[in-house]
Amino acid sequence: MEEVVEQFKETILAAGRQRQALCIRGGGTKDWYGQAPRGDILDTRAYSGVVEYDPTELVITVRAGTPLAEVEEVLAQQNQALAFDPPHFGPGATIGGMVACGLSGPRRVAVGAARDFVLGAVLMDGKGEVLHFGGQVMKNVAGYDVSRLLTGSLGTLGLLLEVSLKVLPKPYAETSLRLEMPEEEAIRRLNEWGGQPLPISASAWCDGALVLRLSGAKAAITAAQQTIGGEEIAGDDFWLALREQSNEFFTQSNVLWRLSLPSVTPPLALGEQLIEWGGAQRWLRSDADAASIRAAAAQAGGHATLFRGGDKSVGVFQPLAPAVARIHQNMKNAFDPEGIFNPGRMYPQY
Numbered sequence: 001m002e003e004v005v006e007q008f009k010e011t012i013l014a015a016g017r018q019r020q021a022l023c024i025r026g027g028g029t030k031d032w033y034g035q036a037p038r039g040d041i042l043d044t045r046a047y048s049g050v051v052e053y054d055p056t057e058l059v060i061t062v063r064a065g066t067p068l069a070e071v072e073e074v075l076a077q078q079n080q081a082l083a084f085d086p087p088h089f090g091p092g093a094t095i096g097g098m099v100a101c102g103l104s105g106p107r108r109v110a111v112g113a114a115r116d117f118v119l120g121a122v123l124m125d126g127k128g129e130v131l132h133f134g135g136q137v138m139k140n141v142a143g144y145d146v147s148r149l150l151t152g153s154l155g156t157l158g159l160l161l162e163v164s165l166k167v168l169p170k171p172y173a174e175t176s177l178r179l180e181m182p183e184e185e186a187i188r189r190l191n192e193w194g195g196q197p198l199p200i201s202a203s204a205w206c207d208g209a210l211v212l213r214l215s216g217a218k219a220a221i222t223a224a225q226q227t228i229g230g231e232e233i234a235g236d237d238f239w240l241a242l243r244e245q246s247n248e249f250f251t252q253s254n255v256l257w258r259l260s261l262p263s264v265t266p267p268l269a270l271g272e273q274l275i276e277w278g279g280a281q282r283w284l285r286s287d288a289d290a291a292s293i294r295a296a297a298a299q300a301g302g303h304a305t306l307f308r309g310g311d312k313s314v315g316v317f318q319p320l321a322p323a324v325a326r327i328h329q330n331m332k333n334a335f336d337p338e339g340i341f342n343p344g345r346m347y348p349q350y
Helices: 002-018 068-076 095-101 183-194 218-228 237-243 290-299 322-335
Strands: 022-025 040-043 050-054 059-063 118-124 130-134 159-166 173-180 200-206 209-216 231-233 256-260 272-276 281-285 303-308
Touching (some): 002 040, 002 118, 002 159, 050 068, 059 068, 068 095, 173 218, 183 200, 183 272, 209 218, 256 290
Antiparallel strands (some): 050 059, 173 209, 173 231, 200 209, 200 272, 256 281, 272 281
């Protein structure tokens, strides 16, 4: 693997000398996310494999080019999993792409986001230097927690080589419930249940029905069912389709917005919606213009991302406040002084 790292370094140094953009890419399953990729492809898949895995410590260290499915299979053999339920969006998804995109699935509402599980990272910067951040325990951070900062950065700060991730045991038991109710009542009930000791590990409302997943001990699930009611749904197909956005809601439109809002926000009259994460994440299919959608989200105390499709000239991500933009630019300059790593992938000017 040292030869692969040396090849990465040579490619990066040559690109820096020529000011040639590099498109860091694993399986390419999320090429559509963010602004359009540009530059020569730097394929990470040659650098793959599990470096270290200690099931008793609940930590796994993996090279960035390792297929996500392969890591999940290794964890499943020990009845463990990546608890934040990362989406694949295709069979070629890699661990590096998972971290770079920073996306979490339905279980995020119960366990936390992808960045909460990143303990450490090894990065190659724009000078070809290999930098180590964090480690394999939770309490090892002073100053910027760069390993978590890389999560969701879309490869704009450097080439991720390795990552250490916290893993968790799989739930002892699970079941799903379906309840018919309007959107406003679903939001109210989700926030009401969220303040109670109920083992809700996922929620989704769409088209007049609220679906909940309960995870944990059988006794806790049985007690929660008596409190919540509803019709029991067999299997995990619903949640897998939701995670991979292969259900009817997501396949009916080419334009998809993702709204991050306070969970108690009343229904927004913007278009067809699917509500997740106890009301905090709302997927929107709408023909409304970007300014109107972002203004409505901001008024509610949140923000909006053009997640898939649409006119990306309006900006995929919420525009940064001036102070935050300066921090963003300073970080980019420090790690990528020649501006070669996935330029413009998050914001056109960076």
